[in-house]
Amino acid sequence: KNEVEQSPQNLTAQEGEFITINCSYSVGISALHWLQQHPGGGIVSLFMLSSGKKKHGRLIATINIQEKHSSLHITASHPRDSAVYICAVSYRDDKIIFGKGTRLHILP
């Protein structure tokens, strides 16, 4: 069983919709990461969180340490947001576990 579970696996939405992607993990972590992967494979780091909430443009990431849960929100979604969003957790020994990703498709 993967230590990091993401939902949904696939998400299709209309342009302008508010998007939420969820991530749950099973044990205590050092930090949680949200990554974006476009077709072709390159990965871009969006956020690194250890508590609370971070915002960058239309992207918002939150984490609840007690519930071992994080969410990535996209406001006013746009077709260029279409990508795979990956949640990853890192531990004090530098081990990193990745979720399987959420494939997001925003329709114009």
Added chain:
Amino acid sequence: EAGVVQSPRYKIIEKKQPVAFWCNPISGHNTLYWYRQNLGQGPELLIRYENEEAVDDSQLPKDRFSAERLKGVDSTLKIQPAELGDSAVYLCASSIDRNYGYTFGSGTRLTVV
């Protein structure tokens, strides 16, 4: 500042042939990771270096995979001989410290035919 640079970007080889991937991490990043990502899956760690020392290679299939980071900077990952199941994206990432996150390269997409 240049990001993590990987080459080649794409590689197609016949099974049983050797293949090598190269990664140049961000200057000053002592920690370097090689990941393999199969279609529809998250990346899985193959090996982690701290400077030139491989500190975690427990997931590296050592019968056919090898890696080196001789001067603690650039790294190469080699597969010899390649098998059909090795088709995947091979990602390199580096970090200066776990508190500052990780930077990924664009990956090398390997297709073994």
